[in-house]
Amino acid sequence: QVQLVESGGGLVQAGGSLRLSCAASGRTFGIYAMGWFRQVPGKEREFVAAISWPGPNTYYADSVKGRFTISRDNAKNTVDLQMNSLKPEDTAVYYCALGRGSDYLSTGGYDYWGQGTQVTVSS
Numbered sequence: 001q002v003q004l005v006e007s008g009g010g011l012v013q014a015g016g017s018l019r020l021s022c023a024a025s026g027r028t029f030g031i032y033a034m035g036w037f038r039q040v041p042g043k044e045r046e047f048v049a050a051i052s053w054p055g056p057n058t059y060y061a062d063s064v065k066g067r068f069t070i071s072r073d074n075a076k077n078t079v080d081l082q083m084n085s086l087k088p089e090d091t092a093v094y095y096c097a098l099g100r101g102s103d104y105l106s107t108g109g110y111d112y113w114g115q116g117t118q119v120t121v122s123s
Contacts, residue, residue: 002026002112004096009117016121017084022096022114024077032100034072034079035110038092038119045095049081050104059104064090086121093118 008020020036035050049070050059058070069082079096096114103109 002028002098004098004112004114006094006096006114006117009094009119011120011122012086014086014088014121014123016086017082018086018119020081020083020094020096020117020119022079022081024079024098024112028077028098032098033102033104033109034070035097035099035104036070036079036081037095037097037107038090039095039116040092045107047105047107048094051079052104083119086119088121088123091119091121 003025004022006022012018031053033050033052036048037045038048039045047061048064049068051070051072054074055072067085072079093116095116097110098112099110101109
């Protein structure tokens with residue numbers, strides 16, 4: 001089993017920045033991609049960003065491209081999401097995910113999920 005724990009969410013004004021972190025523990029050996037998704041009430045969980053094993057290939061949703069940066073530290077089994085120029089529409093619960101396949105852009109490509117961290121961007 002793999003456990004994922006996110007941290008770094010909070011409340012920020014529009015135009016501000018936040019950095020989310022996710023730590024993986026347990027049976028994390030082997031090749032795996034890591035990603036971030038987000039979800040607002042009443043909507044499906046949507047892809048935000050992903051990074052391949054061992055990096056540095058990265059993938060971003062069009063809505064965050066140029067503002068968000070995903071990175072990973074393989075020695076520490078962590079993945080970060082640096083979020084700049086935040087907008088109110090970025091408000092959501094953000095989830096970290098780990099997957100052993102190659103479908104980086106959809107929820108089906110991931111096997112393990114964190115509990116989520118709330119990001120709220122005020123206007």
